[in-house]
Amino acid sequence: MELNTIHEEAIKLIKEVGEFIKIESQNFNSDKVEHTGFNDLVSYVDKEAEKRLVEGLGRILPESGFIAEEGTSTKTGETYNWIIDPLDGTTNFVHGLPVYSISVALQQDNEIVSGIVLEINKDECFEAVKGSRSRLNGKSISVSKNTSLSQSLIATGFPYYNFDKMDDYLSILKFLMENSHGVRRLGSAAVDLSYVACGRYEGYFEYNLNAWDVAAGAFIVQQAGGQVSRFNGDSDFIFGREILSCSPDIYKELLTIIQNQWKLKH
Structure with missing residues (x-):
């Protein structure tokens, strides 16, 4: 599959998982939060979101492996590996603060060739693919021109x-x-x-x-x-x-x- 197609399919999947996280946030039960280390929280939402991402990305690019925060898959791809954070900002999520995201990158050999960050509450999808300018919800973006x-x-x-x-x-x-x-x-x-x-x-x-x-x-x-x-x-x-x-x-x-x-x- 061509890289741009892989990228677009991944965006669709990430938005679907983002909807799952958004729905879960409305009735989230903080009693189900696990403490995997000091101030290191993980919830059933993290784990389920990662499971859905791994399964979906595996269908999009079957030969790919995964570097994923919750360890849903330890498969290593010879050429392609997805680097996944299913819920970046879990502490915010647990406390009901509206800044958290899904982060997914595709690594080809030792080079990142696709990056997607979905900020769930504002429904903002930041993304870039090799050879193209970064975009926010489909519109080109650039870093600040401020010089001071x-x-x-x-x-x-x-x-x-x-x-x-x-x-x-x-x-x-x-x-x-x-x-x-x-x-x-x-x-x-x-x-x-x-x-x-x-x-x-x-x-x-x-x-x-x-x-x-x-x-x-x-x-x-x-x-x-x-x-x-x-x-x-x-x-x-x-x-x-x-x-x-x-x-x-x-x-x-x-x-x-x-x-x-x-x-x-x-």
């Missing part, structure tokens, strides 16, 4: 279980609070990245992330003209556990700020 950090809005994610770099992190936040339009923390990395892609944020950074948190959103940022890296500037951000994503005009400035405060490990 002082006029920029920055997003991040607060540490929730690994606090060994807390002082460095707070130093970065302090600087940004004093030298930008402010810092936001929505609770879904995939949404944060998508908002960089469409220019709502100028930049986003976070650490202690997994591939399923960032793969789709980072690709969408890149296809929208943005830059993405780890805190040390290299490109291993999908599996590198940390990410900086922003418009090209503030990338070097924001990277320098992070590096000046962060105890980088080379």
Whole structure:
């Protein structure tokens, strides 16, 4: 099947699963939430959504494997692998806060070739496929043209279980609070990245992330003209556990700020 067709079929499936999550949110029973680690929540909605995604994506591309948060499938594809977060922002979902998403990327060999993030509450589908510009609900998007950090809005994610770099992190936040339009923390990395892609944020950074948190959103940022890296500037951000994503005009400035405060490990 041709890549654009695979991409469009995946969007249809993701929207169907998004409707399932939206319906479940209306009568969600928080008593059924599991704690898989400190502040690490998972619900039956996460698991069922992932099951539906794995089954559907497996039908679209039978030879594909999966890197999925809840471990529904451990199949590894020789060429194609889907990287899936069935509900990015589970803590928001559990508490009834309306920022959570489905994040799905398709990796061909070692390259992401398709990325889809569906923000469920606003019904916003951010997506990109190799060779094309990123889109939001079918319309082309691009990163912010703002050239000044002082006029920029920055997003991040607060540490929730690994606090060994807390002082460095707070130093970065302090600087940004004093030298930008402010810092936001929505609770879904995939949404944060998508908002960089469409220019709502100028930049986003976070650490202690997994591939399923960032793969789709980072690709969408890149296809929208943005830059993405780890805190040390290299490109291993999908599996590198940390990410900086922003418009090209503030990338070097924001990277320098992070590096000046962060105890980088080379």
